[in-house]
Amino acid sequence: MSSESKIYFYPIWLRIWHGINALGILILIFTGINMQYSNPNFKLMDFELAVNLHNIFGILVSVNYLLFFIGNILTTNKKYYRLKLKGLTKRLKLQVIYYTSGMFKHQQAPFPLSEKRKFNPMQKVAYLSVMYLFVPGLIFTGLALLFPETIIEEVYSFSGIFLTAVLHSSLGFLVSIFLIVHLYVASIGKNPADNFKSIVNGYHDISGH
Amino acid sequence: MLESEIRTPAFLFNSRAMRSYFQLFVFIISICSISGIKAQEKPMTPENELCLKCHTNQTFTFQNTLTDAEDKRMMNPLYIMNKDHFASGVHGKFKCTDCHSSDYETYPHNAELKLEPLSTCLDCHGGDEQYAAYQFEKIDEEFQKSVHFQKSGESFTCSKCHDQHYYQAKSRTSSEVSEIVGFSNEMCMSCHSNNNKFHLISDEIKPELNKIHDWLPNQELHFRNIRCIECHTEVVDSLSVSHNILPKEQALRNCVECHSKNSMLIASLYKYENLQNRTSEGKLNTIIANKSYVIGAYQNPLLNNISILIFLMALAGIGIHLIFRIIKK
Numbered sequence: 321m322s323s324e325s326k327i328y329f330y331p332i333w334l335r336i337w338h339g340i341n342a343l344g345i346l347i348l349i350f351t352g353i354n355m356q357y358s359n360p361n362f363k364l365m366d367f368e369l370a371v372n373l374h375n376i377f378g379i380l381v382s383v384n385y386l387l388f389f390i391g392n393i394l395t396t397n398k399k400y401y402r403l404k405l406k407g408l409t410k411r412l413k414l415q416v417i418y419y420t421s422g423m424f425k426h427q428q429a430p431f432p433l434s435e436k437r438k439f440n441p442m443q444k445v446a447y448l449s450v451m452y453l454f455v456p457g458l459i460f461t462g463l464a465l466l467f468p469e470t471i472i473e474e475v476y477s478f479s480g481i482f483l484t485a486v487l488h489s490s491l492g493f494l495v496s497i498f499l500i501v502h503l504y505v506a507s508i509g510k511n512p513a514d515n516f517k518s519i520v521n522g523y524h525d526i527s528g529h
Numbered sequence: 530m531l532e533s534e535i536r537t538p539a540f541l542f543n544s545r546a547m548r549s550y551f552q553l554f555v556f557i558i559s560i561c562s563i564s565g566i567k568a569q570e571k572p573m574t575p576e577n578e579l580c581l582k583c584h585t586n587q588t589f590t591f592q593n594t595l596t597d598a599e600d601k602r603m604m605n606p607l608y609i610m611n612k613d614h615f616a617s618g619v620h621g622k623f624k625c626t627d628c629h630s631s632d633y634e635t636y637p638h639n640a641e642l643k644l645e646p647l648s649t650c651l652d653c654h655g656g657d658e659q660y661a662a663y664q665f666e667k668i669d670e671e672f673q674k675s676v677h678f679q680k681s682g683e684s685f686t687c688s689k690c691h692d693q694h695y696y697q698a699k700s701r702t703s704s705e706v707s708e709i710v711g712f713s714n715e716m717c718m719s720c721h722s723n724n725n726k727f728h729l730i731s732d733e734i735k736p737e738l739n740k741i742h743d744w745l746p747n748q749e750l751h752f753r754n755i756r757c758i759e760c761h762t763e764v765v766d767s768l769s770v771s772h773n774i775l776p777k778e779q780a781l782r783n784c785v786e787c788h789s790k791n792s793m794l795i796a797s798l799y800k801y802e803n804l805q806n807r808t809s810e811g812k813l814n815t816i817i818a819n820k821s822y823v824i825g826a827y828q829n830p831l832l833n834n835i836s837i838l839i840f841l842m843a844l845a846g847i848g849i850h851l852i853f854r855i856i857k858k
Contacts, residue, residue, distance in 0.1 A: 358825040360785045367784035367825075371746055419850075424857035468750050482822035486832070493836050497843050504847045508854070 327435055329524035334397060337387045338519055344381035347373060349496050356489055375466060382459045388451065400438040401448060411441040423508070433526050443505075450498050454491050461488035573616060580625045580633070584610045591637040614695040628693070650687040668772050675762075675774040681730050689730065690716045700770055706754075713756040713770075721757075744782070755787075755794065764793065785825065792826035 330338070354370040392398040414430040419442070422430070431440040439447060461484050464471050472480040506515040510525070518524045573581070583589045586604060593600040615621055626633060630645050654665040672678055677685045687693075699712040720726040727735040742748055760781035762771035786793045 355788070355824050357828075358785045358789045360783070360789055363785070367788055368744075368746070371784070371824075424853050426857075468747065479822055482827070485822045485824070485827075486829075490832070493839075497839060500843055500847070504850075 326523045326525050327433075328522055329433075329438055330519055330522040331395065331397065332522065333387065333391050333395075335519060335522055337384055337391065340384045341381060341388070344377045344384065345495065345499060347377045348381060349492070349499070351377070352489070352492050378459075378462045378466070381455075382463065385455060385459060399436075401444065401451075403444050403448060408441065408445075412445065415440050415442045433524065446498065446501075450495060454495050454498070458488060458491045458495065461485075461491070573612065574622070574624050576624045576626065581610060581612055584608055585612050610694065618692075618695045618697055620693060620696070650691070650693075671772040675772060676776045677730075677774050679776075685730060689720070692719075710754060710756050713758065714752070717757045741777075759787070759794065788823060788825035790826065790828050792823060794823060794826060 351365065351370040351374040354365045355367065355374060358367050358370075392401070411431070418427065418430050422428075429440070431437060433440075464484050465481070465488060468481055471484055474480060475483055506519075507513075509515050514525060583604070587609065588601055589604050590599055590601045592598075620628075628648055630642050632639060632642055651665060651669060654660055654663070657665065672687075677689070697712065700709050703709050703712070720730065721735070721738060724735055739748065742752075745751055758771060758774070761774055761777075763773045763775060764771055781793075
């Protein structure tokens with residue numbers, strides 16, 4: 321493996337953000353499940369502890385999101401998230417075909433990673449949805465639930481808190497599904513551990529692509 | 530602001546005549562609405578009107594037989610009645626002398642009348658077939674186990690919580706959970722947030738409610754949405770409202786008793802079959818969903834099934850993909 325085939329993909333601020341976010345999200349999912357499916361007969365964790373941890377890590381992940389958001393504004397990292405809508409369906413189709421058939425035939429990836437392209441079209445759509453829709457939605461509804469007096473009491477005869485809570489847990493669920501898929505997709509590479517190493521040391525090896 | 534809102538929109542009325550018509554119209558509407566409100570009020574028995582002539586006032590006058598002069602005094606605030614609250618209470622149609630001595634019909638009243646022992650609730654309601662559903666005897670049995678009775682004995686009468694003049698059977702009649710909660714908690718607060726009333730019963734220092742509930746997250750939200758008795762009584766299935774108020778050491782302090790699928794709230798606050806029947810949908814979930822959200826207690830079967838399906842599909846997709854990756858390596 322030559323050093324030329326390595327790209328410095330993940331700057332230190334991004335890796336710090338990712339590390340805190342990963343830990344935070346894992347704890348939030350675990351404590352969230354404990355709260356949503358709490359049962360006096362089967363206790364994974366003390367409810368009060370789950371609530372407190374969920375609140376603390378919710379705030380931590382929210383503040384940490386600012387690092388991601390501001391970091392992307394201030395650095396060139398934002399360019400990887402730019403999505404051209406024209407021909408997107410076609411590009412997505414190509415990527416789906418690669419993931420479902422091409423890669424098993426050892427074909428070249430349709431969108432190989434380079435200094436200019438960190439994400440393939442599918443990743444772009446998934447990351448954009450998660451980071452600019454789901455996570456902000458979770459932060460917004462989560463902060464509202466932390467200060468329930470700020471929530472509109474009734475919306476078309478439904479409790480405002482109820483609607484906010486259902487939206488919060490639904491988005492949380494979608495992020496959990498994203499996490500599972502994200503972890504699996506990260507294992508796709510020359511070596512399943514490569515991408516996990518990359519997000520720690522910052523260098524991505526593109527020789528396998 | 531208010532003045533500008535009620536001012537006649539002059540720009541709509543160019544002529545003075547039209548403005549006069551409008552004012553007359555507003556006047557007629559006002560008269561109709563006032564008489565409408567009057568008509569809705571429950572009629573008071575004429576005998577009561579006589580008592581309430583003085584007992585709704587801040588002052589009263591009487592002929593002092595010793596000085597032979599007319600004396601004007603301040604009314605004891607405890608003897609000032611709220612006519613409207615009395616009329617909407619459960620005993621609103623009673624005559625004052627149904628419970629108080631008929632000797633009160635003489636004025637000025639004989640001072641010794643104050644010492645008369647009044648009837649207790651069970652004197653009338655014990656064995657009362659008309660109100661069998663309320664199970665007054667069972668309530669009394671439960672109450673005698675309560676910390677209130679254990680500490681204060683007979684002096685802790687029903688009326689300490691259930692003001693016989695104004696009491697309303699909200700938990701049986703209201704379809705609003707918030708109204709049931711507010712009315713119920715008001716009963717506890719009448720002593721537990723009032724030093725004078727608290728010391729009428731206890732010599733202990735009145736605990737600061739906010740402080741002793743420090744451990745409770747979102748305290749204000751809990752206080753507003755659930756009744757004190759949810760945690761401070763033992764739930765008895767056969768009774769609409771449990772009257773066995775527990776000593777503080779035995780109060781419920783386990784979050785998951787309420788925050789779980791089989792939430793205790795379903796057995797207490799939301800249990801009333803009549804409450805469910807009072808809502809048009811009659812579904813427990815709907816009541817909870819419409820009125821509040823209890824973490825862990827709200828489980829929508831449709832959302833649960835959809836999420837399980839999505840989760841399994843994701844796992845299956847990953848599993849199949851992984852198998853192909855291994856085979857085609």
